[in-house]
Amino acid sequence: MKWIFSILLLLSFSSQATPLVIRLADDSSITLSYDQISQEIPANSFTTKLPWYKEPKSYKGMRVTDLMSYLDKETSSISAVSFIALNDYAATSNINDILKYEPIIAYMIDEKKMKVRNKGPYWLVFNVDKYPEIGNDVFYTQMVWQIDEVIIHSNP
Incomplete structure (x- = not known):
């Protein structure tokens, strides 16, 4: 009986263990669960070659x-x-690059939910096959993996 409880506890922890905190310019924050992100926000997919x-x-x-x-x-x-x-590694992308190159906050890689040991739970990914001009260190350093927080900066 103890092993059933342990398995259920582990499963419930793993489903709750991937929140994403969004900090807004007014100093408020919103925490989104993996389920909210994967079910309520439209998904986008692409295949690309990255140096990792x-x-x-x-x-x-x-x-x-x-x-x-x-x-x-x-x-x-x-x-x-x-x-x-x-x-605590951090990188900032300006809004013009976000609009032009449409990066995604990936939560799946090769159809599998991303885990911390595989650069998850979330990874900012640019499609360098679609936009070869961004296949450089300037953009690679923006591709933060193991994201747990996003900060939205407003115009002054």
Whole structure:
């Protein structure tokens, strides 16, 4: 009986263990669960080759712009978005690049839910096959993995 309880506890923890905190310019925050993100925000998928893998991988997630729409935030009022990793690594993408290159906050890789050990639970990914001009260190350093927090910066 104890092992059944342990398994149920582990399963409930793993389903709750991937929240994403969104911090807004007014200092408020919203916490989204994996289920909210994967079920309520439109998904986008693409396959691209990134320097961290030998072969192209398929990524599925929400466009950053779809997240803004979900939050009722007009992109015209946003200057940039910062992505913070579990280890506190952070990078900021300006809104013009987000609009032009349509990065996603991926939560699946090759049709599997991303785990922390595989750059999850969330990873900002740009499609460098579609936009080869961004296949460089400037954009690679923006591709934060193990994201647990997103900060939306408003125009001054």
